[in-house]
Amino acid sequence: MEELLVYRNGNKEYKIKIGDSDKPVTYQVVPMFDASALDGFQKHRTTKILDPNVYNRVRLVTYDTARKTYDTGLTKNSKVLSQLYPEEEERRVALQKITKYITNPLAELYGLENLDPKNLVWWDNFTENIELDASYNTSDSLQLAKLYFLISHGKLCPIEFESEPYYKGQAQYAVENKDAVVNVGQKRKLEISKAKSRFITLLENDKIGLTALLEWMGITGLTDNSDELMNDIFTSWLEKDDNQNPKAFLETYDNYYKSESGKKELIMFKELKSLHRNKKIVKEMSGFYLNGQILGNSLKDSVKNVLKDDTLLEKVYAALDS
Secondary structure (H helix, E strand, O other), X not given: OOEEEEEEEOOEEEEEEOOOOOOXXXXXXXXXXXXXXXXXXXXXXXXXXXXXXXXXXXXXXXXXXXXOEEEOOOOOOOHHHHHHOOOHHHHHHHHHHHHHHHHHHHHHHHOHHHHOOOOHHHHHOOEEEEEOOOEEEOOOHHHXXXXXXXXXXXXXXXXXXXXXXXOOOOOOEEEEEHHHHHHHHHHHHHHHHHHHHHHHHHHHHOHHHHHHHHHHHOOOOOOOOOHHHHHHHXXXXXXXXXXXXXXXXXXXXXXXXXXXXXXXXXHHHHHHHHHHHOOOEEEEOOEEEEOOEEEEOOHHHHHHHHHOOHHXXXXXXXXXXX
């Protein structure tokens, strides 16, 4: 099944699947998730009581003030397209697919002249009401085009990317692949189960390694806590944001704890955090310092520097023993 890339930030990508008459693919508009909302609202992925009659009318593409044209995402000079495909050759190939699935069908519907980015009047009026529970069937060329514009221009946010700055403050609603909802839910449950299993195994067999891993994840100060309290804290953390935390824990376990060098980094990070809490390591404008010696710009950066410098390593051990 063909796909269109609609968001990229480094290694993070989101693509929409292009359906056909035999196998349509539908995307549904849902509320944006807010982890700071009350639990009852979090279940509905919102901070307020839902009103299905509320909508958000937006222009489908973005006006480029500097160029005084619309950035449609359909031309080789488009800033949106350049963000999706930084490499010129990759952008050229992608533009062929975009022309096939977006530009040509729109030209048949509205006329090619209207798709000119300089046709301000036409693009001014090319708008969409984004409504809760509205759906976009990508086997329909117009609905596919609208979905492409809305996500790539930041007006509609994929559920996996709600913490991305590109969508914060701009997108009022999120969108998800209806066909993948069940699979995503099942995957999250499996990730939570795996994370809990890894946690219990480490709690019973390597509590020092576990607390180091948790420190790396941002769960601090658990060294002297009881097993029961650690379990309660970890479980609450997992369920606080089941979109990301279980997956992040499992990835950290695989990428760091399971390798000898990675585990050394986890342990050293825990030691540096302890020194920082005890004010033996101090944070200044230019970075983190131990006895006047800079360790790194961040604590995680300091870990790498300490482990490859025997002099710094001796100073850290001396501070830990003092």
